[in-house]
């Protein structure tokens with residue numbers, strides 16, 4: 001699970017994240033919406049201990065991220081907007097390499113199985129990553145999460161730049177991960193996908209989570225309205 005208590009990040013006088021309280025349980029998909037600069041990536045960076053909190057705490061699987069960074073990383077997989085893999089290595093080789101860094105070794109058959117589970121077509125297993133689309137690279141990232149048996153998945157704008165079919169496929173894959181009890185946080189601008197796959201949705205503005213609700217409480221139309229109203233508030237307060 002993912003939990004934050006009064007998590008705050010200041011840069012001098014500027015507050016990028018203001019007292020965030022989140023609780024994402026196993027099997028839940030929390031989609032975090034917000035305008036550019038709202039604090040979505042800051043939240044993810046704090047959960048990864050890429051940056052230190054100014055105050056408050058972040059927990060992955062009940063372990064404090066700032067105190068036990070290495071341990072919390074072993075529970076999670078992070079897929080950034082553009083997943084960096086080794087371009088000259090194949091999908092299988094990349095998977096083998098990154099799992100090896102975490103001290104895990106698997107047979108060729110097992111690695112192929114993880115890629116299959118992640119929805120990568122078999123013809124791509126032994127192709128160099130440099131020829132992969134964004135959607136295909138993300139599937140390698142998901143295969144990594146499956147192989148690691150990750151309890152938590154952190155996704156930063158995973159569907160931006162994906163065509164509708166790939167975005168739909170990605171959504172289905174994320175839902176499948178959640179059925180395996182993974183707790184998922186997805187920062188996104190994609191209202192449609194958030195409503196479709198999210199069990200919970202949050203809207204952030206200027207570092208504050210101002211709306212948070214379960215996805216079935218709101219229609220797509222109302223969600224869009226609320227989101228646009230939030231964006232307009234941003235404009236007015238500038």
Ligand SMILES: Nc1ncnc2c1ncn2[C@@H]1O[C@H](COP(=O)(O)OP(=O)(O)OP(=O)(O)O)[C@@H](O)[C@H]1O
Nearest residue numbers: 011014015016034035036037038039040041042043
């Ligand atoms: N190192 C830093 N120093 C000062 N301000 C920063 C720093 N890093 C981020 N910020 C500011 O913190 C705010 C939140 O940024 P963040 O990247 O979390 O937004 P975001 O919601 O992920 O936006 P986007 O949708 O554009 O990715 C922004 O105003 C950003 O300029």
